[in-house]
Amino acid sequence: MSKRESKRTISRRDALKGFLLGSAGLAVSGGFAPLVRASGESTPGLSAPRGKAKAVIQIWMWGGPSHIDTFDPKPEAGSDYTGPLNKAIETNVSGIRIGQLLPQLAGQADKYSIIRSMSHGINGHETASYVTQTGHTPGVDRLVYPSVGAVSSLFLGRNAGYDGRIPPYVVMTRPLGRFSEVGFLGLRYKPFVTGGDPNQARFAVEGIVSRGITDERQRGRRELLHDLDTLGRAMPDDQRFADLDRCEDKAYELILGDAGKVFDLKDEPKELRERYGRSKFGQSCLVARRLVQLGVPYIAINYEGWDTHKQHFETMNRKLPEMDRGFATLLSDLSEHGLLDSTIVWWGGEFGRTPKVAWQAPWNGGRSHHGRCFCAVVAGGGFAGGRVLGSTDGRGEDVDDRPVHPRELIATIYGQLGIDPTAKMPNHRGLDVPVLPPVKAGGAPAGPLAEILA
């Protein structure tokens, strides 16, 4: 069967599925026909999974944030470990103390759980990022797996009837870049990366919010484009061109429609914007809340600048208050909007940082990569608040109790989202590939972290 013929068959089948799904399904079918269907596999999750959580806001701490300066303080370890940050502060949950630069988060501890015993033992950014964001160990079956965001996009996005104009997986504001977030799933599940800066007067979301081009000029230009589409007119039956035209229609819905307004923070109360902090990160948190309100299932905030080999404490003093304000306000704001119960907020990076401070040159007070133990924080979407899972030794160098592999946390997140970890994912090699690997061959995948579920 030729490519053209197979596509025709597919679009007919799609149309039928679209009919079953209602007009929403119809609108998204066809132009985005995934590769899977062409290889004769079934499309996952035609009906939306029913999880407690409907959305995830992932705060990706790019570079690996220090665990002992944030959520696993060790004030008793001595100044070779604590540096100048030698205090821990009480939170609003008795018995839980966190780093001294996080006073606002200390007031929200009843909303989140801290995992202090995350561990994978990997000290390279790329591999650690991959493991913490996919739950898979590299090289096992020569597949590069998709990140949690891409998997959520697969199971909660267009296939599951998500019909929002904004793509289902949004990343603010820069892409991750150290591994392919979609892995083998392909471009259809790739995140929409906003670019721009929400802290600017105008959040120039790449492709959606354009500079100085009126809607009228947009329409005029589009007409010109169609008038000059000579090859398109020479080949009116071409299926590839029809696919491109469908993408164009979708693009113009975004360009000319109202959906882009979600990125415009002008309507938010000034006081709230200040509470989030007038930083790129703070305002990204606010945009994330707005995206959740709109029904977008997965939002990742790429929070850069945590790879503090040098000038560690200067960076902590500058950045942690910014993070504290944005993260804490996100939790309270989601809660005030009644969205926290259905939205998972997931904070964490690829690893922690060496508890022992490198005072010698060239580091002059820096911390290096530390994959043996690190923290993750989760809130909302059915996760309990006010709990701590696992612990590390007195210096924060190794896990003492209840080691947690990133896979277990990801499995728990999937569980809350209603994504079956044994479900099969489409891939171009046509292999039987589950969302998460079984712990033992033929066994069940990693179990949920019951201790921190509500």
Place this chain on the structure above:
Amino acid sequence: MRKLLFIIILALLAGLVRAAEPPPTATFEKRGSFSTRNPIDAAVLSALKRKNIKPAARCSDAVFFRRVHLDLLGMLPEPQQILAFLENRRGNKRAKLIDELLLRDEFAEYQALKWCDLLRVKAEFPINLWPNAVQAYYRWIRDSIRDNRPYDEFARALLTSSGSNFRVAPVNFLRAVQSRSPSGLAQATALTLMGSRIEQWPEDRRKGMEVFFSRVTYKRTAEWKEEIVTLSPAPAGPLVAMFPDGTVARIAPDEDPRKIFAQWLIRPSNEWFTKNVVNRVWCWLVGRGVIHQPDDIREGNPPSNPKLLAVLEKELVSSGYDLRSLYRKILNSSTYQQSPVPRSDHREAEALFAHYIVRPLGAEVLIDALCQITGSTEKYMSAIPEPFTNIPEEQRSVALSDGSISSPFLEMFGRPARDTGLQSERNQNPTEAQRLHMLNSSDVQRRIEQSPRLGALLARSRRDPKKVVENLYLIILSRLPTARELDVIRKYAGRSGPGTRAAAADLVWALLNTKEFLYRH
């Protein structure tokens, strides 16, 4: 009465214009029917005749000129070159052009990109070659193409070299895998050099193939990230391996098992070897393998035209594995030189090559074209700071050696991650995000508005708007505008004329968003 007369005249004029207006296909085609120029055409035509499929017309000179520049060099031609070619009346001008382009350095660069996709040339996760090794490996691949190293030698070097990853470049073939185990190496070898997916082999053959790589080992040196690819000490007795055809091989302890495998693989009579490479080259140039996908060669997936595949194999073997000569044969065929406009709606028309297959430019070629057209550049940086990798801003994206050095643009437009070497890693389907980017991103907008090239063109031809339009067509679409298109543009620009900056910017924007620009055709 006068009004009526006016309307009649107008209607008559409109009718005239319509009658005189050539069909849109005329822009892409040349008169004349498919003529058999070489054995490739004979094989294609006989298959088409059997199915009663009419081949497409010959493509126009302008389309051909653009096409070979894109397919061979991965870049657009310049207006002066295009005009010179169009004015050239010699009958052999296409053949001469092909010969010239095959010797350009850009040819080696662009074909190296395809090989590096296949060979997974990438410094970081999950291949982890490391930047120095990537540089060494890339240069060796590119220079092999430039110097037209015979393909049998090329393949043998990949399979059997030993030594340092920084100094003996082809040893990196045995490092560029996700798992450096006998099974990982066997899988990569089958995929790369045989176009076959080892997962689908019977278990005894799979296991038997792994034995050839069972002694490959890696040793660290004092130099940071240097690795020696070598053989581990031989076992006491002979190794028992199995060739992919089921023949058992007993390998004595003093023999390099990789060499035994290479001897079996690299022979004129071993069709695994030639079939794979000719099918890949055909796929790169024509847009679809005779066996499709080109890395899924197996019994259940037959070639769409076996005779054609045999012709290509024979061509390669008889030329002494001269890949450049294979390119030349394919490019000079009428098959390659067909118009993209099909003359048959038979469902097998594409699989049997009844027309040139339109397909996206590809991420790297597209960003390079945007830079070339607007006179802008694109900046790249390695995520690994040491050793510092300097990528000059004027370097083409096509010539990026390292798959780990990327940009949001390249990722969005489907550049492969180089994780597996599978052809399907390069995404060819359009996405909404790509469309948004081309239609409405500040990136594209900035390139157009701040284009020094556009500014100079407008300054030069201020009084001659037609010249501006013609130049923009040549720069972007590699052809002159038709009368109809000139008319459309004149109307769009209105009284201010297409020579103004805003109107010219809109025209550039529109042309950059046409299918004719976005697709090889």
